[in-house]
Amino acid sequence: MTLVTTRPVIKPLCTRHHSLMALGEFGEQAGVPVQAYKCGEADCTRAYNSSQGYFDLVDGSTMLLQMEQRDCPDCGLPMYLRSRQADGSETWRCAQIGCKSSSQSSAGS
Numbered sequence: 001m002t003l004v005t006t007r008p009v010i011k012p013l014c015t016r017h018h019s020l021m022a023l024g025e026f027g028e029q030a031g032v033p034v035q036a037y038k039c040g041e042a043d044c045t046r047a048y049n050s051s052q053g054y055f056d057l058v059d060g061s062t063m064l065l066q067m068e069q070r071d072c073p074d075c076g077l078p079m080y081l082r083s084r085q086a087d088g089s090e091t092w093r094c095a096q097i098g099c100k101s102s103s104q105s106s107a108g109s
């Protein structure tokens, strides 16, 4: 079990809808409820937490890990999408306290 100090409040965005996700508990893993941020769109299964990164939540409990996850170049934790501009450029942040890492990327073609 890895011990990670994460920020108490982070605001990850859904990577599909780019809307703010809300913290909740979903299903169980090894008998422990999984805390994750979840997209509010009706049929969106997108979720994020700082230990798994982005994943899809199927049937309320099954986690499907994503390949499009970005890991922090400094500490290796899954990063979250913090903001997305109209021109498609994205800001990703690391969720760990003390790690200032963030990266910019352009989604333009």
Ligand SMILES: [Zn+2]
Residues within 6 Å of the ligand: 014, 015, 016, 017, 018, 039, 040, 041, 044, 045, 046
């Ligand atoms: Zn969504």
Ligand SMILES: [Zn+2]
Residues within 6 Å of the ligand: 072, 073, 074, 075, 076, 077, 094, 095, 096, 099, 100, 101
């Ligand atoms: Zn980091």
